[in-house]
Amino acid sequence: MPAVRLVRWAAVTTAAACVAFPLSAAGPAGAGHTDARRPVFLVRPVGHRSPVDAVGSYAPLSVLGAPTVGLLSNTAATEGITPATAQGAGYMGRSNVLRLASGRWKYVPHGRTASVVVAAGDPAARQQIAQSGAWLAAGRVPGGSPAQRAAAERALLTMRALLRPNGAMAAGWSPGWMYSWPRDSSFACAAFAHTGHEAEAYRILRYSAATQRADGTWEARTRLDGSGPPDGRRWQLDANGWVPWSAWQWYQTAPRTTRRARLAGLYPMIRKAADHAAASLRADGLPPASPDYWELMTATTNIGTAAPLLAGLNSSADLARELNRPGDAARWAAAARRLSAGIAEKFAPLGYQRTVDGQHGRDSAAAFMAPPFNTAPADLPRALVATYQALLLPNGGLTPGNDRTAPWGGNAWTPSTSFFALAWAGTGRPAKARQVLDWVLSKRNPLGELPEKVDATGRPSSVAPLAWTGSITVLTLVALDGKGLPTPPS
Numbered sequence: 169m170p171a172v173r174l175v176r177w178a179a180v181t182t183a184a185a186c187v188a189f190p191l192s193a194a195g196p197a198g199a200g201h202t203d204a205r206r207p208v209f210l211v212r213p214v215g216h217r218s219p220v221d222a223v224g225s226y227a228p229l230s231v232l233g234a235p236t237v238g239l240l241s242n243t244a245a246t247e248g249i250t251p252a253t254a255q256g257a258g259y260m261g262r263s264n265v266l267r268l269a270s271g272r273w274k275y276v277p278h279g280r281t282a283s284v285v286v287a288a289g290d291p292a293a294r295q296q297i298a299q300s301g302a303w304l305a306a307g308r309v310p311g312g313s314p315a316q317r318a319a320a321e322r323a324l325l326t327m328r329a330l331l332r333p334n335g336a337m338a339a340g341w342s343p344g345w346m347y348s349w350p351r352d353s354s355f356a357c358a359a360f361a362h363t364g365h366e367a368e369a370y371r372i373l374r375y376s377a378a379t380q381r382a383d384g385t386w387e388a389r390t391r392l393d394g395s396g397p398p399d400g401r402r403w404q405l406d407a408n409g410w411v412p413w414s415a416w417q418w419y420q421t422a423p424r425t426t427r428r429a430r431l432a433g434l435y436p437m438i439r440k441a442a443d444h445a446a447a448s449l450r451a452d453g454l455p456p457a458s459p460d461y462w463e464l465m466t467a468t469t470n471i472g473t474a475a476p477l478l479a480g481l482n483s484s485a486d487l488a489r490e491l492n493r494p495g496d497a498a499r500w501a502a503a504a505r506r507l508s509a510g511i512a513e514k515f516a517p518l519g520y521q522r523t524v525d526g527q528h529g530r531d532s533a534a535a536f537m538a539p540p541f542n543t544a545p546a547d548l549p550r551a552l553v554a555t556y557q558a559l560l561l562p563n564g565g566l567t568p569g570n571d572r573t574a575p576w577g578g579n580a581w582t583p584s585t586s587f588f589a590l591a592w593a594g595t596g597r598p599a600k601a602r603q604v605l606d607w608v609l610s611k612r613n614p615l616g617e618l619p620e621k622v623d624a625t626g627r628p629s630s631v632a633p634l635a636w637t638g639s640i641t642v643l644t645l646v647a648l649d650g651k652g653l654p655t656p657p658s
């Protein structure tokens with residue numbers, strides 16, 4: 169769950185059950201900024217280890233300023249739209265050109281890095297609008313209704329705006345979100361692949377290969393120029409599942425004339441990732457404890473790491489077969505069987521709760537056991553219903569989990585809620601999937617962008633747009649259309 173923890177999951181004030189410690193933060197270029205006069209503290213839930221290793225630097229109070237609510241972009245340069253600018257404004261058709269309340273247009277011209285305001289009908293702005301529409305038309309816009317297709321179009325344009333020329337995928341365009349997370353990037357890669365935008369999907373995979381660490385793992389996030397992590401945040405093992413899974417999804421849709429050669433170029437990345445994942449499994453078949461998508465360390469193995477690793481090992485084994493690497497395929501398939509058995513033994517009796525010790529409650533990551541990640545175990549449908557009901561908030565969305573020590577408050581998180589739309593679309597529950605998806609889409613802001621959170625009153629909050637939510641939304645709409653999404657064979 170990318171972003172500065174202060175904004176994403178932490179409270180600003182301490183409580184009896186929490187321990188405060190300083191949070192490091194960086195600006196858009198990754199340079200740290202310290203404001204010792206106005207420190208802001210992260211509150212860590214009791215029983216959790218710190219997700220940030222760096223000590224002694226503080227999040228500047230500026231991170232609490234108004235976040236973006238939309239994007240201007242020429243695909244090479246992107247600029248956030250502030251709430252003040254968005255007042256009375258709207259996008260021009262299928263583009264990132266903004267019509268201001270005054271009637272004039274605001275956009276980032278080709279070859280420029282900052283926006284300009286021009287008269288309505290400006291020829292260069294019109295050309296950018298036409299180019300955006302042509303890009304959408306060159307692919308596939310999923311959705312069974314005009315409203316769904318409009319939401320998919322906006323999500324795709326947002327993902328395109330957040331994708332950097334080097335393949336880095338920004339999580340969002342506010343301080344703290346302007347980094348590339350392997351997890352978010354992998355979802356965007358799959359969404360691009362299944363909507364006919366293979367070039368963008370492949371670019372993300374190339375960036376993942378370029379930023380992989382020597383031991384086959386990835387940092388929790390990197391600066392957008394690929395120069396490394398912006399802080400000492402713990403790396404997360406789940407990336408070793410997400411990246412191979414996204415490569416497998418890309419391969420299913422890539423042009424047959426070039427995909428095998430391109431896969432061969434990506435294969436060293438896949439081998440290192442899968443070998444590390446396989447070697448991490450313990451005698452019980454499960455991986456070690458690692459920060460999960462909550463970006464909180466757990467004392468025991470969590471489902472948010474185990475399920476993605478299972479998807480990644482199955483994906484890697486199938487890709488090895490495609491390249492006629494039987495030794496690799498057999499080794500990773502065997503590891504996947506061990507992991508699957510470990511999940512069945514330790515997590516299934518708990519209803520796929522967050523941790524194997526059963527001490528941290530339900531977790532929306534239970535949905536990672538469903539397609540398009542993994543073939544759903546027979547007992548998963550019941551667990552999904554129980555988890556959804558346990559995490560459902562009065563505002564109609566879901567909290568990431570019901571761990572009593574996690575300070576989620578009354579905010580619903582759109583990624584966590586969207587997981588269930590995707591899972592139910594993949595397990596033969598289209599009506600339930602649409603019900604959840606309709607709720608998510610109803611929370612788009614006035615510009616049509618999907619927010620990260622929805623507050624207790626049902627209003628969009630935190631940053632918008634968020635690449636992860638957009639990607640899950642697009643994948644869900646694809647899954648609900650026709651043949652659905654493929655799942656790596658187990």
